[in-house]
Amino acid sequence: MAVVTGASSGIGAATARALAAAGYQVVLGARRIDRVNALAEEIGGLGRQLDVTDEASVEAFVAGLDRVHVLVNNAGGAKGLDPVATADLDDWRWMWETNVLGTLRVTKALLPALVDSGDGLIVTITSIAAIEAYDNGAGYTSAKHAQGVLHRTLRYELLGKPVRLTEIAPGMVETDFSLVRFEGDQERADAVYQGLDPLSADDVADVISFVATRPPHVNLDQIVIKPRDQASARRNVKTG
Ligand code: NAP
Numbered sequence: 001m002a003v004v005t006g007a008s009s010g011i012g013a014a015t016a017r018a019l020a021a022a023g024y025q026v027v028l029g030a031r032r033i034d035r036v037n038a039l040a041e042e043i044g045g046l047g048r049q050l051d052v053t054d055e056a057s058v059e060a061f062v063a064g065l066d067r068v069h070v071l072v073n074n075a076g077g078a079k080g081l082d083p084v085a086t087a088d089l090d091d092w093r094w095m096w097e098t099n100v101l102g103t104l105r106v107t108k109a110l111l112p113a114l115v116d117s118g119d120g121l122i123v124t125i126t127s128i129a130a131i132e133a134y135d136n137g138a139g140y141t142s143a144k145h146a147q148g149v150l151h152r153t154l155r156y157e158l159l160g161k162p163v164r165l166t167e168i169a170p171g172m173v174e175t176d177f178s179l180v181r182f183e184g185d186q187e188r189a190d191a192v193y194q195g196l197d198p199l200s201a202d203d204v205a206d207v208i209s210f211v212a213t214r215p216p217h218v219n220l221d222q223i224v225i226k227p228r229d230q231a232s233a234r235r236n237v238k239t240g
Pocket of ligand 1 (some may be wrong): 005007010011012029030031032033051052053075076077078098099102126127173175177178
């Protein structure tokens with residue numbers, strides 16, 4: 001069984017599809033239950049409502065999931081693009097609650113089921129923002145750094161237990177990410193990808209499916225995946 005958080009769109013939805021195609025029974029979670037249920041029906045999985053910022057929601061989501069082979073911590077995102085000097089504390093709270101504490105809540109709740117499976121795998125979708133800092137991005141980069149450190153610490157703490165850990169750190173992927181970041185401003189979101197060839201959600205899901213189909217002794221620790229057109233968070237050039 002594989003559990004994917006944030007499976008209602010983008011990388012999470014593509015990952016749910018890819019893991020189902022690889023033979024996993026997939027449990028899909030997100031707040032938009034209609035989307036999650038529609039995809040679950042399409043791939044023969046199970047949709048459940050999940051708000052990773054809400055303890056009771058996480059508890060209800062994991063109820064009855066006793067043996068879990070794969071957990072994909074994907075729910076997350078960014079809000080705003082402000083310098084530290086004018087940082088919006090509510091945006092920061094949203095990013096830390098969703099990316100950091102959300103990953104912590106779900107991982108804690110499913111850890112016994114991952115160990116009990118005898119061959120567990122935790123995949124956490126961080127970002128190149130978990131590795132680099134960039135102007136106006138501190139709310140997101142600090143949250144992604146913290147999420148990355150949480151995940152990497154777990155790799156040490158679980159050594160000797162049958163659980164593998166893989167951090168996937170994507171660069172630019174064209175999803176609803178920028179639409180959410182810019183509060184539904186489609187024009188501003190489109191401008192992020194204009195003139196470039198970004199990754200698709202399927203590109204990332206392909207890699208996650210590869211990770212989840214390696215034999216139990218193989219641990220892919222950290223995978224950074226960027227479009228050819230992007231060298232760092234702030235350096236991108238259309239390949240000519
Ligand atoms: P997306 O299309 O906006 O998907 C985000 C997903 O997270 C949605 O399914 C959303 O579902 C879910 N989510 C948000 N808040 C949630 C909450 N409180 N509880 C449960 N689910 C929640 O964006 P995406 O690009 O696929 O993002 C997926 C992950 O990749 C994120 O962690 C993001 O930081 C990371 N990432 C993205 C990029 C990129 O360029 N796109 C690059 C690097 C890393 P609901 O709204 O239905 O709850």
